[in-house]
Each structure stands twice: as C-alpha cells, then as structure tokens.
Amino acid sequence: MDRPEEVLENAGLGQDYLGQPKTQVLPGFTCDICCEDEPGLETYAMKCGHRYCVDCYRQYLAQKIKDEGEAGRIQCPKDGCNRIVDSKSLDLLVAVDLKYRYVIFDWNPNTTD
Numbered sequence: 001m002d003r004p005e006e007v008l009e010n011a012g013l014g015q016d017y018l019g020q021p022k023t024q025v026l027p028g029f030t031c032d033i034c035c036e037d038e039p040g041l042e043t044y045a046m047k048c049g050h051r052y053c054v055d056c057y058r059q060y061l062a063q064k065i066k067d068e069g070e071a072g073r074i075q076c077p078k079d080g081c082n083r084i085v086d087s088k089s090l091d092l093l094v095a096v097d098l099k100y101r102y103v104i105f106d107w108n109p110n111t112t113d
C-alpha cells in the first residue's frame with residue numbers, strides 16, 4: 001500500500017487525465033506496429049507516451065480481452081512497458097459490445113430514461 005494513487009489509477013479512479021483521453025492526428029507519425037504513416041491517421045498514447053495508431057490499439061486490446069477475458073490488467077502494447085491500460089483509454093478504444101460481453105468496467109447498464 002505504498003503507492004495508493006497507483007492503485008486508484010489502475011482502478012480508473014485516479015487523476016490520470018486532466019480531461020478525457022482522446023485520439024490525435026499527428027503529422028509525420030508512423031505507427032510502430034503496422035508501419036502505417038498515412039496523413040490523418042488517428043493515434044493514441046497513454047501517459048507513458050507510447051503512441052500507436054488507433055486501429056492497432058483496438059486490435060491489441062480486443063485480442064487481449066478475448067484471450068484473457070479481462071481488461072483490468074492489460075499493459076501498454078510497447079514491449080517491456082508496464083503501464084496498465086486505464087479504463088478511460090479502454091472506454092475510448094474498445095468497442096461497446098466487447099466491453100458489455102466481458103463486463104469489465106464499473107459500468108452501469110441500468111440507465112433507463
């Protein structure tokens with residue numbers, strides 16, 4: 001319990017972002033995974049700064065969720081990076097049906113209005 005803020009952050013409750021995470025289009029970016037470098041490519045990076053295109057991120061996360069059945073411990077796609085993919089990033093990148101299937105978030109479907 002020496003790093004309580006990290007626990008909170010991993011649970012998606014920390015102050016990981018000042019605002020909502022979002023994807024970015026960066027001129028001159030080349031994705032390390034698929035080597036795509038087309039202009040207008042949407043990219044995403046967590047606080048660790050390892051940036052990949054959104055497609056690769058999505059595929060990576062979907063694969064992890066399907067293989068391992070949980071999304072609470074997925075690490076950054078970068079080899080050797082221990083950064084856990086936080087719930088806001090997952091929210092942004094993972095398709096809703098996948099999230100629903102594995103009920104991985106503190107996500108309440110009872111919002112009927």
Ligand SMILES: [Zn+2]
Nearest residue numbers: 031034053056
């Ligand atoms: Zn890519």
Ligand SMILES: [Zn+2]
Nearest residue numbers: 048050076081
């Ligand atoms: Zn990383």
